[in-house]
Amino acid sequence: MVKRMSNCTSCNCKSSKNLPEDLVKIFEKYTKKRENVIPLLQDVQEKYGYLSKENLISISEYLNVPTSNVYGVATFYNQFRLVPLGKHLIRVCRGTACHVKGSDKILDKIESELNIKAGETTSDELFSLETVACVGACSIAPVITVDEEFYGRLQQKDITALIDKYRKSD
Numbered sequence: 447m448v449k450r451m452s453n454c455t456s457c458n459c460k461s462s463k464n465l466p467e468d469l470v471k472i473f474e475k476y477t478k479k480r481e482n483v484i485p486l487l488q489d490v491q492e493k494y495g496y497l498s499k500e501n502l503i504s505i506s507e508y509l510n511v512p513t514s515n516v517y518g519v520a521t522f523y524n525q526f527r528l529v530p531l532g533k534h535l536i537r538v539c540r541g542t543a544c545h546v547k548g549s550d551k552i553l554d555k556i557e558s559e560l561n562i563k564a565g566e567t568t569s570d571e572l573f574s575l576e577t578v579a580c581v582g583a584c585s586i587a588p589v590i591t592v593d594e595e596f597y598g599r600l601q602q603k604d605i606t607a608l609i610d611k612y613r614k615s616d
Contacts, residue, residue, distance in 0.1 A: 472490060483505070483519050486509070496527040497527065497528055498528075530567070534593055535573075538553045538556065539578055539587070548601075549588040552588050552590060553577065555605040559605055559606060560609065564576060592608070
């Protein structure tokens with residue numbers, strides 16, 4: 447259901463803009479202060495899985511701050527995503543132990559296999575690829591996670607079979 451914000455004139459929202467009811471509920475939790483940009487971005491991303499252009503504009507209008515400022519915050523912090531995640535999230539650990547054990551080669555192989563770079567999602571939206579500072583499994587370096595499952599002591603030759611496992615499960 448779509449609901450028009452009842453106080454659009456006071457928040458400078460475009461009067462013709464209709465917002466989803468769940469977005470309105472998120473906005474109602476916050477005062478219209480600039481310092482609420484990050485909490486609003488977090489809540490909106492939690493609800494939708496990412497921050498769409500439309501939602502960035504809505505946050506901007508609600509807080510009466512330039513969209514470029516909201517976008518700047520969303521792109522500055524690694525926690526925010528501007529595109530939806532794929533069905534399976536692959537995280538490559540880039541911590542010291544993993545780096546020393548060749549996680550850069552693992553990352554290269556995954557990027558090659560999926561034809562994407564870290565931070566991107568495959569065109570079929572099956573996989574998203576991220577790098578992380580540490581997954582806390584140094585004893586089995588190099589490590590990746592797929593969704594919440596850990597895979598350690600990896601070699602480049604292991605990657606194709608691992609990715610095929612997830613492709614076949616869908």
